[in-house]
Amino acid sequence: MDELEFRRRIMSDPKAKDAELLEAIQQSESNAKYMDDILSLDARIEQAMKVDVPDDLADRILFSQPESNVVKVKFGKRALSLAASIAFAFGLLVGQVNWGNVVVSPAQASLSDTAMKHVHEEMGFIEPLDENVSKAQINAKLLPFAYQIGQSFPYHVYYLNHCGFGESNAMHMVFQGEKGKVTLFLTGIASQQTKSFDKDGMAGMVEPIGDASFILVGEEGEDFSKIGENIKKILNPA
Template sequence: MDDLEFRRALLADPKSTDTQVLDAIASDPKKLAFSNELKQLNQKMLEASQIKVPDGLAHRLLLRQSMAQHTQRRSRRKYMQFAMAASIAMVFGLSFVFWQQPSNSLSLSEHAIAHVIMEGNYALGANEDITMQQVNLKLARFGGEFTSQVSQVYYANYCDFNNVKSLHLVMQGESGKVSVFIVPHEQAFKADNLTEGKWNSQSFDFSTASLVVVSEAPADASSMKEKLVKSLIFSA
C-alpha cells in the first residue's frame, strides 16, 4: 500500500481494521504517527462537539459578522439562519484548529478537500450576492485581481488554510457550486489534482499564490480552474 492509498484509507476511516492498513502502520513509524494524529483529531472533535455553548455567544458572533459585512437590514428568518450558522461555525472552528496543525503530510488538494468536508454546508450553503468588486477588495490583500466576471459568487471570506490566511470563495459552476481557494505561497505546497471520494480538486500555481478548485463534478473543477486562471492576475 503506497502513501496516498494509506492516507485515503485513514481519512475515510481513522479506525480502519483493514489488514493492509494495519500492516502499513505496523511497518512504518511515519504511518503510525499519521494514524495516531487522526485518532487524536477525532477525539478532540468529539470533545469540542460536547462543549456547552456559552449563553449569548451565537448572538455576539452574529452581531460581529453583521457589522463586518455592513448589512443594514435582516429579516427574522435570516437572523435565525445566521445565528444557527454562528453556533455551528464555533464548533467547526474549535475542531479545525486541531485539524490544521502545521504538517506536510497532506498535499494542496488534500488540504482543500479536507477543508470543504470539515466545513460541511457552512460555506457551500451560503447564498449571498457578492460582486467581483467585493472579491477583488479581499483579493488585493494578496496582490491579486480578477480582470473579468467569471461566475456568480455566493460566498467570499478569509480562511485559515494550514495556518496560512487565504481567500475562500464559493462560485457557480456549470452543474453546481464549487469551492475555490487562493492560497499565498507561505507553505511548501505545489499544485496537484486529486479525486477523493466524491470530491475532485484541480489546482494551479501562480507566481505568489496557488489556486485550488474543489467540486463534486470533475468537469466543473476543471472548467472553473481554466476560467479562473485566465481571469486571475497577481502583481509582481
Template sequence: MDDLEFRRRILADPNDNSPDLSAARNESIVNRKLYDELLQLDAQLEKAMKVDVPDDLADRILFHQSGQPNEKPKSNRFHMAIAASVALAVGIMIGQFNHFTLPSAQAASIGQIALQHIHTEAPFVNTVDESVSLQQVNAKLLPFGPSLSDLPGHVTYVNHCGFGDKNALHMVMDTPQGRVTVFIVPEESKTMTAFNDKQMNGIVMPIKNASLIVVGEKGQDVMPIIKSIESDLYWQI
C-alpha cells in the first residue's frame, strides 16, 4: 500500500483494522505518528463535545414556545428546522469520533489499560530506535506539566498516545534493568499499585495531578526506574 492510499483510508476510517491497513500503519514512523495524532485529535474533540445539558432544558424550551405569539408560524418552523439540523450534525460528529474510545477505559484499572496498550503497540515500537534526546522528551511532556532533568536510560521511542479516554505520554527506553515502557497519564491514582499479566509487570505511582507508570518484562524489577524518573521530574509552577 502506497502512502497516498494509506492516508486516504486512515483519514476515512481510523478504526479500520483490516490486515493490509494494520500492516501499513506499522511500516514507518511517519505512518504510526499520523495514526497516533488522529487518536489524540479524537480525544480532544470528544472532550470538547462533552457539554452538560441543564436538567430543566426541556421545560424551558416548552415554556418559551408556549409564550410565543402565533402570527409568525413560518419563522418558528424555520428555527426548529435549524435546531434539528444542528442536533443531527452533532450526533453524526459524536458517532464519527466515538470509535476511538477504548470501551474498557472506564472499567479497567490504569495498569490494565497500560498492559493492553503495550501489547497493541509492540509490533511497531519494538522495532524502532529514534535515539530520543532529553529535549525531545520534555517537548512531548509539555502538555502534561512536568519536565525531566535526566533520563535513566536510552529512549528509543516517545510520543503522545490515546490512553483510555485520555491522552498520555508513551515512552520506551533501554535501562540497566532492561527495556521498560513508561506512561505519564493526566489522571492521579490514589496509591502506588503493582499490576501484571503473564508477560509483564509494572507499577503505577501517583505524582502531581498525574500517574507515572513503568512496565517491564515479567519478573523485572522496575522500582529503581520508577524512583529514578520520579526524582528527576519537576514542575515549572
C-alpha cells in the first residue's frame, strides 16, 4: 500500500484496524505518525463540537432581535458555517492546519475521570489475566502514538491492548506497582501540566508528554510520581 492510499483510507476511517493498515503502520514511521495525528484531530474535533446550550437559546435570540436583525444573523451564520466548512476541508487535504491552536484540549479532570471509569468497568475482566507482556509487544502497541521504549519496561506487565478512551484512543496497560496493580493509559489527547487525583478509593496522576498524555491509576499510597519518572525515562518519540 503506497503512502497516498494509506492516507486516503485513514482519513476516510481513522479508527480502521485491518491487517493491511497495521502492516503499513509498522513499516513506516511517517504512516504511524500520520495515523496518530488523524486520531488526535478526530478526537479534538468531536470534543470541540460538544457544547451544551440551553434548549430555548434560539428562541431567546430570535425574540430579542428586530426582524431585520434576525435575517442578518441567519445569513451571517450560514456564511460563517460555509466558510468554516471550506477551510476545514481544505486543511485536511493539504495537511497544514495547526489544530492545536484552534481546538481547546479536554480538561485534565476529564482525562482522570475517563481513566477511573475505564479501570472500574474492566476490573473484573482484566484482574485474573497475566499475559507476561514483552518489550516487543509494548513497542508494537506504541506505534500508532509515535513512541517507543528504548529498554525493557521496568515493571511486570500483566495486560496490554488498545482501547477506546472517551472520544479518542489509548494504549491500555496494567502492570505491577509497589502497592498493587497500576493501570497506564497513553492517549493522543494533550494536557497542560502534571496533576494528581484521588477519588472513590482510586488515585493517580495525569502526565503530559509532548502532544500526548499518559494517565496512571492505582491504589491510594502508590508513588505515582516515581513510576511516572521511570516510564518517561524510557519512553522516546519514534
